[in-house]
């Protein structure tokens with residue numbers, strides 16, 4: 001892949017295999033040394049835990065080029081912590097935080113020429129994930145695992161960029177009370193595919209999931225949390241044990257309060273009150289903030305005053321401040337930005353095995 005051939009302005013949210021990805025295998029209770037692999041494919045047992053019982057979880061974060069040309073990531077420590085929570089809930093071994101951060105740095109550094117330039121509208125999306133690699137036939141956790149992290153340059157998640165989208169209230173549930181909605185398990189996304197394909201067929205961009213127990217409260221969409229702005233300018237976001245604790249949403253709560261001086265409420269949000277909000281948006285790493293113009297509730301439309309052409313004024317301020325922090329035009333709170341150092345003397349391998357035999361790979365320390 002030649003950087004010259006990428007039209008950054010025209011990228012959608014898609015996968016383009018990069019030069020290197022990070023791979024580490026877990027065996028006999030220990031994580032092996034990580035390598036940067038040139039191979040974007042994997043060979044695993046047909047009976048691997050991930051294939052039989054969906055034992056897998058993932059993360060999503062981005063690398064940005066700042067206005068002064070630095071390459072940075074945004075709060076990757078929180079992705080490491082959330083992945084650790086996912087692993088514990090799925091009986092998978094935790095990949096240590098320091099190693100997670102090192103993997104992020106190495107993958108970005110190893111593909112540095114593919115980090116989209118400042119102002120292009122594109123970013124580099126990073127996808128850490130882990131899966132059970134050893135054979136499992138009775139229902140139980142695998143014994144061996146792989147942690148892997150790849151990168152791909154991406155454009156906007158929704159095809160019209162930051163234009164308002166239209167969503168529908170979904171009749172399927174995303175997560176049960178006391179289930180797995182609060183972690184980033186692959187299984188949460190597998191079971192949402194039918195609902196998203198159906199939503200797209202009906203002309204909607206996303207699904208609004210309600211709480212499974214009472215179907216009266218707003219939860220989230222298939223890939224983002226909700227934010228709302230009240231008519232008197234408060235920032236409101238749903239609180240629930242069955243939604244993913246979005247890093248973007250947690251950051252926006254700080255931005256709203258400390259940078260924009262808004263009152264912030266994280267609380268249960270009843271669907272009945274949604275019609276009274278002035279603005280609505282979806283927030284997440286991929287979605288950034290995608291404004292919602294319309295919500296269809298079984299044929300009844302809620303149309304937000306901001307309309308279908310532009311973001312609402314408060315959403316726009318939140319968007320500009322958050323992306324300004326990420327791109328270095330606005331000072332970030334302490335610890336939010338991690339700069340990538342360009343040189344890593346790491347061994348690159350053509351083809352690591354799904355499970356590298358003991359002693360086959362040696363990492364050269366810089």
Ligand code: PLP
Nearest residue numbers: 223224225244246247248284285
């Ligand atoms: N909710 C779901 C279901 C998601 O998949 C995501 C994406 O990661 C989010 C919310 C947003 O989380 P974050 O802001 O950490 O990317």
Ligand code: COI
Nearest residue numbers: 060061223284285286287
């Ligand atoms: C992310 O925003 O990183 C996600 O994982 C959402 C996914 C649906 C693309």
